[in-house]
Amino acid sequence: MMKRWQAVKRLLPMLAVFSLLLAGCGREDLSALRPQGPVAEGQYDLMKLAITIMIFVVAVVFAIAVYVLIKFRRKKGQTEVPEQVEGNFKLEIIWTVIPLILVFILAVPTVQKIFAFGDDHYNEKGSVQVKVTSHLYWWEFEYPQYGVKTAQELMIPTGKNIAFELKTADVLHSFWVPSLSGKMDTNPDGTINRFSFSTNKEGVYRGKCAELCGPSHGLMEFKVKAVSPDSFDKWVAAMKAPAVLPKDQALAETFKKSCLSCHAVGDQGGPAAPDLTGIGSRESVAGILLNEGQDGGKPVKENLKTWLEDPQAVKPGNKMPAPKDLGLTDEQIDGIADYLANYKLDY
Amino acid sequence: MDWLTTVDHKKIAILYLLAGGLFFGIGGIEAVLIRLQLIKPMNDFVSAQTFNELITMHGTTMIFLGVMPVIFALMNAVIPLQIGARDVAFPFLNSLGFWTFLFGGLLLNLSWIMGGAPDAGWTAYTPLSSTTYSPNHGVDFYTVGLQIAGLGTLIGGINFLATIITMRAPGMSFMRMPMFTWTSFITSAMILFAFPAVTVGLVLLSFDRILGANFFEVAGGGSPVLWQHIFWIFGHPEVYILILPAFGVISEVIPTFSRKRLFGYSSMVFATILIAFLGFMVWAHHMFTTGLGPVANALFSIATMLIAVPTGIKIFNWLFTMWGGQIRFTSPNLFAIGFIPTFVMGGVTGVMLASAPADYQFHDTYFVVAHFHYVIVGALVSGLLSGLHYWWPKMFGRMLNETLGKLSFWFFIIGFHMTFFVQHFLGLMGMQRRVFTYLPNQQFDTLNLVSTIGAILMGTGVLIFLINAFVTAAKPKGVADDPWEDGRTLEWTIPSPPPEYNFKQIPLVRGIDALWKEKMAGNKSMTPAEPLGPIHMPSPTILPFVMSVGIFIAGLGFMFSKEQFSNSFMSFIFNNWIVVIIGLVITFGSMLLRSLYDDHGWHIEVEELEEEGVKA
Numbered sequence: 001m002m003k004r005w006q007a008v009k010r011l012l013p014m015l016a017v018f019s020l021l022l023a024g025c026g027r028e029d030l031s032a033l034r035p036q037g038p039v040a041e042g043q044y045d046l047m048k049l050a051i052t053i054m055i056f057v058v059a060v061v062f063a064i065a066v067y068v069l070i071k072f073r074r075k076k077g078q079t080e081v082p083e084q085v086e087g088n089f090k091l092e093i094i095w096t097v098i099p100l101i102l103v104f105i106l107a108v109p110t111v112q113k114i115f116a117f118g119d120d121h122y123n124e125k126g127s128v129q130v131k132v133t134s135h136l137y138w139w140e141f142e143y144p145q146y147g148v149k150t151a152q153e154l155m156i157p158t159g160k161n162i163a164f165e166l167k168t169a170d171v172l173h174s175f176w177v178p179s180l181s182g183k184m185d186t187n188p189d190g191t192i193n194r195f196s197f198s199t200n201k202e203g204v205y206r207g208k209c210a211e212l213c214g215p216s217h218g219l220m221e222f223k224v225k226a227v228s229p230d231s232f233d234k235w236v237a238a239m240k241a242p243a244v245l246p247k248d249q250a251l252a253e254t255f256k257k258s259c260l261s262c263h264a265v266g267d268q269g270g271p272a273a274p275d276l277t278g279i280g281s282r283e284s285v286a287g288i289l290l291n292e293g294q295d296g297g298k299p300v301k302e303n304l305k306t307w308l309e310d311p312q313a314v315k316p317g318n319k320m321p322a323p324k325d326l327g328l329t330d331e332q333i334d335g336i337a338d339y340l341a342n343y344k345l346d347y
Numbered sequence: 348m349d350w351l352t353t354v355d356h357k358k359i360a361i362l363y364l365l366a367g368g369l370f371f372g373i374g375g376i377e378a379v380l381i382r383l384q385l386i387k388p389m390n391d392f393v394s395a396q397t398f399n400e401l402i403t404m405h406g407t408t409m410i411f412l413g414v415m416p417v418i419f420a421l422m423n424a425v426i427p428l429q430i431g432a433r434d435v436a437f438p439f440l441n442s443l444g445f446w447t448f449l450f451g452g453l454l455l456n457l458s459w460i461m462g463g464a465p466d467a468g469w470t471a472y473t474p475l476s477s478t479t480y481s482p483n484h485g486v487d488f489y490t491v492g493l494q495i496a497g498l499g500t501l502i503g504g505i506n507f508l509a510t511i512i513t514m515r516a517p518g519m520s521f522m523r524m525p526m527f528t529w530t531s532f533i534t535s536a537m538i539l540f541a542f543p544a545v546t547v548g549l550v551l552l553s554f555d556r557i558l559g560a561n562f563f564e565v566a567g568g569g570s571p572v573l574w575q576h577i578f579w580i581f582g583h584p585e586v587y588i589l590i591l592p593a594f595g596v597i598s599e600v601i602p603t604f605s606r607k608r609l610f611g612y613s614s615m616v617f618a619t620i621l622i623a624f625l626g627f628m629v630w631a632h633h634m635f636t637t638g639l640g641p642v643a644n645a646l647f648s649i650a651t652m653l654i655a656v657p658t659g660i661k662i663f664n665w666l667f668t669m670w671g672g673q674i675r676f677t678s679p680n681l682f683a684i685g686f687i688p689t690f691v692m693g694g695v696t697g698v699m700l701a702s703a704p705a706d707y708q709f710h711d712t713y714f715v716v717a718h719f720h721y722v723i724v725g726a727l728v729s730g731l732l733s734g735l736h737y738w739w740p741k742m743f744g745r746m747l748n749e750t751l752g753k754l755s756f757w758f759f760i761i762g763f764h765m766t767f768f769v770q771h772f773l774g775l776m777g778m779q780r781r782v783f784t785y786l787p788n789q790q791f792d793t794l795n796l797v798s799t800i801g802a803i804l805m806g807t808g809v810l811i812f813l814i815n816a817f818v819t820a821a822k823p824k825g826v827a828d829d830p831w832e833d834g835r836t837l838e839w840t841i842p843s844p845p846p847e848y849n850f851k852q853i854p855l856v857r858g859i860d861a862l863w864k865e866k867m868a869g870n871k872s873m874t875p876a877e878p879l880g881p882i883h884m885p886s887p888t889i890l891p892f893v894m895s896v897g898i899f900i901a902g903l904g905f906m907f908s909k910e911q912f913s914n915s916f917m918s919f920i921f922n923n924w925i926v927v928i929i930g931l932v933i934t935f936g937s938m939l940l941r942s943l944y945d946d947h948g949w950h951i952e953v954e955e956l957e958e959e960g961v962k963a
């Protein structure tokens with residue numbers, strides 16, 4: 001026991017230095033090294049402990065190696081035969097026991113955290129339930145407690161536990177928001193995975209699909225937007241308001257006919273494609289065309305037009321037909337882009 | 348022709364080396380293309396689909412077709428010599444193993460020219476690898492090609508087991524066996540247990556795809572997670588199958604160039620066995636995020652971390668082998684010394700990954716890419732290059748050029764660390780693996796650029812090695828029996844390259860490092876264990892080659908059995924299984940021939956042996 005504590009004490013200063021170094025790595029809204037919520041923080045602590053132990057091991061091995069290589073190089077004219085050492089029982093026991101101790105130091109918090117993160121908070125009072133469904137290549141978020149459904153942008157209130165239930169509509173995907181929590185697979189076979197995370201910090205976090213799912217796997221991104229609980233309630237109310245359709249009657253008809261066969265806005269349309277309610281106030285179009293405000297983002301309308309002009313060029317292999325093939329003219333496309341860009345929610 | 352019919356383990360070793368070189372080259376080109384695509388954000392050098400084909404084929408080729416045959420090349424070239432045998436236990440099977448392996452590999456690579464390589468990743472997770480989501484024939488090439496190649500591996504593994512168990516020279520007990528033979532022995536045992544798993548998996552997957560079965564189809568009651576279990580029950584031991592022989596090489600090279608016996612020989616043996624055993628117990632650490640539940644995750648976490656213990660034993664034993672020795676920095680030893688820190692780094696990231704909650708962050712990111720490349724490129728490929736430089740004179744009778752060897756080492760090791768070290772950070776900073784491109788401004792750009800430049804340096808290192816091999820091939824043969832002068836094991840007691848029969852007289856082994864022991868006793872050569880007598884040799888035969896061609900044809904026929912060709916004759920012969928039948932007839936016909944025709948082989952007579960002795 002004494003020995004173990006000494007080892008831990010020796011590791012502590014290193015731990016401090018490395019957490020400083022690592023914290024400089026990556027974007028706040030994306031990097032697993034800059035956790036923004038308790039779950040990611042817990043995982044980060046474990047990573048720091050592991051990295052510290054490992055750097056300690058690497059340092060010892062390197063030191064011995066360098067010493068040996070300098071001290072015992074063969075010198076000119078050296079011909080005598082070195083002593084043929086068979087081994088050394090004591091030494092060998094030492095380097096069996098020390099790794100065992102190091103493994104033990106890492107194993108204890110590992111097991112603790114496995115069980116802590118394995119707890120199911122889905123039916124707990126105060127949790128916000130979200131049913132995540134992954135599709136080729138977009139994300140659907142349903143809030144059963146509120147009766148709303150949205151896509152590509154997960155809206156969450158700060159300070160509350162967000163409890164997820166994950167499934168997929170097609171192949172395996174994996175739901176990952178590095179700065180808030182590690183990933184979890186969305187399985188196709190009815191085994192529904194549950195986990196949860198939370199954050200106290202308002203902001204937009206970047207989420208990714210982490211399991212190869214086809215050509216556009218790398219582009220299957222989404223955003224998590226954490227807002228105050230008040231804003232969140234306002235957002236829910238706005239989502240439930242009746243759909244706003246294009247003012248121009250003819251355009252509204254085209255939109256209904258060509259787009260709402262798959263997409264939905266408000267209470268209209270279908271569930272086969274991402275819900276478009278309030279798309280004008282999202283951070284991105286299709287998860288990857290960043291809107292103004294995000295770094296290097298373009299005006300929403302421009303992004304919408306890029307998407308509508310050729311969805312395949314933006315996300316190869318996605319399941320949306322090109323509006324041109326549906327018989328839409330450039331003018332109509334421009335009109336719809338304009339309408340969607342101005343379809344904003346107040347929250 | 349000589350090469351198509353040979354059953355001599357030394358020639359088969361060279362065949363394996365050539366085939367390995369070919370596939371390694373293909374896999375390497377694929378790797379460079381992948382890195383070129385990722386050199387900058389939103390690059391459009393290759394399409395998304397092509398990219399997925401490239402990563403799938405790169406992974407599959409490297410694991411199954413690239414390093415595997417090089418390992419088999421070394422095993423074939425060295426093991427019979429190290430244990431004082433005249434050949435492997437079953438020379439005919441040895442040749443069969445090689446040809447099925449080669450034709451399996453060729454079949455897989457045919458996919459590039461026959462419309463669509465596999466694109467579901469080398470792990471081929473269902474449902475992405477089902478016909479619904481991967482409708483072209485790519486994945487069929489994967490299942491059928493790997494099946495055939497895997498057959499060759501299994502045959503090879505069984506053969507080495509039998510060889511090592513039954514053909515050791517008198518006096519060579521298990522605890523006197525050289526370390527490379529030991530690790531190869533354990534590797535072969537692992538092949539025996541691991542490959543049947545993947546065989547079953549591949550059969551089930553091809554039944555799903557070609558015959559419409561429902562093993563992994565959710566709609567038909569199948570389970571995609573079952574595929575993951577089957578795959579990793581094979582896949583995890585597979586990485587130990589690959590790395591153990593490299594451990595063996597290092598355990599030969601370091602003592603030789605330190606002029607010291609291996610430190611802690613028996614703990615090395617024990618550690619190897621323990622690693623093999625644990626290797627089978629930890630497969631689910633590839634599946635922490637699948638949702639197996641906390642109990643399974645905790646158990647597999649701890650089991651995985653335990654592998655660090657026997658691995659640690661090995662590392663320290665190598666370091667203490669050098670301690671007090673006289674280290675020579677020859678090119679094989681440079682690779683061996685480079686192996687140690689690189690492998691340590693790959694090992695420690697492995698322990699990090701074993702911590703399940705942390706793995707929720709690491710899994711499927713570039714951190715993982717960095718980790719396994721540290722192990723299978725930095726360590727395993729270093730180990731193989733070390734072994735190749737070390738045994739080259741024995742295999743070919745010519746020394747590789749030392750200057751070129753050292754140059755290729757420095758390019759390789761610097762390029763390697765440049766490529767993969769930065770990838771740890773990419774992963775931690777949020778870059779998933781298997782992405783064909785990434786958005787700008789995520790702080791991924793510079794690190795990816797560095798990584799690509801590193802890959803090019805590393806490629807240069809490998810090219811220098813190839814040049815070295817060619818330059819050397821032009822030189823006349825004729826190096827000493829023991830060209831490194833400090834050889835310790837039996838292979839250095841016979842001429843380089845060895846005669847067909849290896850040992851004129853089987854030597855008597857009197858301890859660990861048999862040759863070294865004789866040297867220390869002041870003897871110039873081994874004491875023979877038998878009088879000079881005629882040596883029985885197996886006859887060359889074309890049958891293994893023909894059998895493999897048959898399997899290859901049957902495989903193609905099976906894959907395309909549902910295909911509608913534009914040519915009605917083609918459709919007819921494929922759809923009615925005629926092609927499959929032709930292939931199988933060729934294979935089973937050859938088997939029949941083999942069992943009906945009694946071939947007693949031939950003898951090298953004593954006079955002949957004595958004559959050659961005079962020549963040498």
Ligand code: HEM
Nearest residue numbers: 136137138152258259262273274285286287318319320323
């Ligand atoms: C002209 C009519 C349409 C318009 C204006 C339209 C608009 C959009 C927009 C703006 C997105 C990106 C969504 C986001 O950022 O959340 C999108 C994605 C998508 N749309 Fe449509 N859409 C139309 C027609 C259709 C139709 C008819 C289908 C179904 C056959 C469809 C299927 C999809 C799918 C599957 C995606 C997700 C692609 C991905 O991100 O992987 N769309 N659409």
Ligand SMILES: [Cu+2]
Nearest residue numbers: 173209211213
């Ligand atoms: Cu995906």
